[in-house]
Amino acid sequence: MAEQHDKTAVGQVPPTGVIRGEWSALVLAFIYFFLVLAAYYVLRPVREQLAAAVGSQALPASYLATFLTTLVLTPVYGWLVARFPRKIFVPVVYLFFIANLIAFIPAFESQGTLNPHMLNTVFFVWMSVFNLFVVAVFWSFIADVFSVDQAHRLFSMIAFGGTLGAIAGPLLTKWLVPVIGIAALLGLSAALLGGALACILALVAWSRRHPVAQDAARNEEVIGGGFWTGAKQVFASPFxxxxxxxxxxxxxxxxxxxxxxTDIGHKFFPDGVARTDFYASVDLATNVLVAVLQIVVTRIVLTRFGPVVGIVGTEIVKALTLVTLALLGYPLAAAGALIVTRGGAYGVEKPATDSLYTRVDRETRYKAKGFIDTAVWRLGDVLVVSAIQLLRDWFHANNSALALISASAALCAAWIAWRLKTTPELAHRSGAHR
Structure with missing residues (x-):
């Protein structure tokens, strides 16, 4: 019966793409994603200013702790969401992290008297766990609420709510940190998460009135599978x-x-409030660039030229940006390089890369992608930051030399991305897993 209703509804979709009974859920999901990313981007400058307070020499330890924590918690996360319905699991998780943020406030009020290295490492790792359990779970929860047809029509509008939240978060931080200080920003983030929790509960109520029974198996299949199975699939498949x-x-x-x-913040902004404002400015500029690229560039590139061209083009832009940074040799130019490279990575390259996973079957997609997006990503952080420290300490490499080495990595990435065209998954574009 639900499937028949869905088919009937599809034939009556208005030009807006939203059926009358869906508006309340769409608005709630839009606000939910807005609040989640706003809360996250209020916290990011707080984390960055902590790292800058102790300097980049502390990054290897922070990244190693994050990598080990990810290895432990990612399988635990998969087990929890497979065992408990997300409509129960997600609200409990949000309450847990709201309580965490409130508990952190006294520590940040005493930031000048606490061990800065310890506070930096704890909060750095906590942010990675927050990202896994709060930010990343959003789409899993939303997938439980809406049907496949609704996802095709509504998810792009919901995603735009997140884009606006990613811009609003740094703006709030810039406006408020000189007035209320750093510690109070954690309370602001907790309040935003409280609003997201209210949206979750309202969406749960809406989904009970509009059950998506035909998609129950799909929702379970998305989460199913072992973490280490993904590792085996990655090493077994050239693609x-x-x-x-x-x-x-x-x-x-x-x-x-x-x-x-991190070095810029440590050298040029000795005050925590000034560092927080600086990093909020960087996040704001980056997220505005991401939004512009997603609206103006990404869709055209992916539809006309394909994901490989999107990845290759982004990597070439990264390489040119890094070469420019090396030639300028001015430390503050790194902020501009960060905005350009991160904006391209999240505005064009990530959507292009994510689209490549449609070339493999569903089981492989979720297991392998989960392993790459967690373990490989965090291991890469550890290896790269350790290599940077080694090059600086043993070979006295300056920032220009490091930028040129990084540009070489970007060019290697462009070559490997172009070689993806030779893999069976992309050579047979009309295959079953398209």
Whole structure:
């Protein structure tokens, strides 16, 4: 009966793409994603200013702790969401992290008296866990609420709510940190998560009135599967292995720029409020660029030229940006390089890369992609930041030399991405897994 209703509704979809009974759920999901990403991007400058307070020499320990924590918690996360319905699991998780944020406030009020290295490492790792359990779970929860047809019609509008939230978060931080200080920003983020929790509960109520029974099996299949099975699939498939290498080489650019950004904050902004304002400005500019690229460039590139061209083009832009940074040699130019490279990575390259996973079957897609997006990503962070420290300490490499090495990594990524065209998954574009 539900399937018949869905088919009937599809034939009566208005030009807006939204059926009358869906408006309330669409608005709730839009606000939910807006609040989640706003809360996250309020916290990001807080994390960055902590890292800058102790300097980039502390990054290897922070990244190693994050990698080990990810290895432990990612399988736990998969087990939890497979065992408990997300409509129960998600609200409990949000309450847990709201309580965490409130508990962190006294520590940040005493930031000047606490061990800065310890606070930096704890909060750095906590943010990675927050990203896994709060931000990443959004689409899993939304997939439980809407049907496949609704997803095709509504998800792009919901995603735009997240884009606006990613811009609003840094704006809020810039406006408020000089007035309320750093610690109070955690309370603001907790309040935004409280609003997201209210949206979750309202969406749960809406979904009970509009059950998506025909998609129950799909929702279970998305979450199913073992974490380490994904690792085996990556090493067994040349296509997936190249995607994993692309992730590692992308770390070669992103982690270097992050390292330079941390040094900028440490050297030029000795005050925590000033550092927070600076990093909020960087996030704001980056997210505006991401939004512009997604609206103006990404759709055209993916539809007319395909994902490989999108990845190759982005990597070439990264390489040119890094060469320019090396030639300028001015430390603050790293902020501009970060905005350009990160904006291209999230505005064009990530959507292009994510689209490549449609070339493999559903089971492989979720298991292998999950392994690459967690373990490979975090391992890349550890290896790259350790290599940077080694090059600086043993070979006295300056920022220009590091930028040129990173540009080489970007060019290698462009070559590997272009070679993806030779894999069976892309050579047979009309295959069953398209």
């Amino acid at each position: 997936l292995f190249r995607l994993a290498v692309l992730m590692m080489l992308g770390d070669g650019v992103g982690t270097l720029i992050y390292n330079l950004q």
